[in-house]
Amino acid sequence: MTAVLAVVDLVPSGSAVAYGDVAELLGAGGPRQVGAVMSHYGSSVAWWRVLRASGEAPPGHEVAALQHYLAEATPLHGAYEAFLRTGEGRWRVDLAAARWTPADTDFDLLDVISDQLERRLHKLSVPDDEMTV
DNA sequence: ATTCTGACTTGCT
DNA sequence: AAGCAAGCCAGAA
Numbered sequence: 001m002t003a004v005l006a007v008v009d010l011v012p013s014g015s016a017v018a019y020g021d022v023a024e025l026l027g028a029g030g031p032r033q034v035g036a037v038m039s040h041y042g043s044s045v046a047w048w049r050v051l052r053a054s055g056e057a058p059p060g061h062e063v064a065a066l067q068h069y070l071a072e073a074t075p076l077h078g079a080y081e082a083f084l085r086t087g088e089g090r091w092r093v094d095l096a097a098a099r100w101t102p103a104d105t106d107f108d109l110l111d112v113i114s115d116q117l118e119r120r121l122h123k124l125s126v127p128d129d130e131m132t133v
Numbered sequence: 134a135t136t137c138t139g140a141c142t143t144g145c146t
Numbered sequence: 147a148a149g150c151a152a153g154c155c156a157g158a159a
Contacts, residue, residue: 033155035140037140052140
């Protein structure tokens with residue numbers, strides 16, 4: 001799960017990724033696994049930057065998420081104004097515009113992260129000097 | 134070993 | 147645009 005959180009940490013302010021994207025970058029598990037991790041340990045990272053492929057915020061946290069989106073100017077769709085006032089109305093993150101695309105330097109980090117995960121799955125040891133990243 | 138469950142996705146009405 | 151059925155993956159019961 002630390003691997004999932006590590007990836008979320010790489011997502012920059014103002015952008016976002018889908019659960020499935022994280023799984024893909026990690027090269028292991030699926031969207032549901034990522035969702036499971038986020039529901040239990042997400043509170044320690046920028047959880048609002050990980051959402052459904054449709055652009056909908058995580059269930060039960062749409063209000064808090066929306067405020068973050070507005071704060072960091074994340075591209076949005078729909079009537080979020082009304083939603084904020086009346087709680088009515090549908091809106092979503094414009095994932096087409098907000099989706100995070102890792103840069104070269106990010107891929108290096110992702111490699112290390114997925115590598116550690118891989119080895120953990122094989123029950124092999126991970127050297128101390130690689131446990132941080 | 135089997136069944137259930139879920140911060141998921143996709144494809145088809 | 148919105149709902150529904152299936153597929154999918156792992157952890158829990």
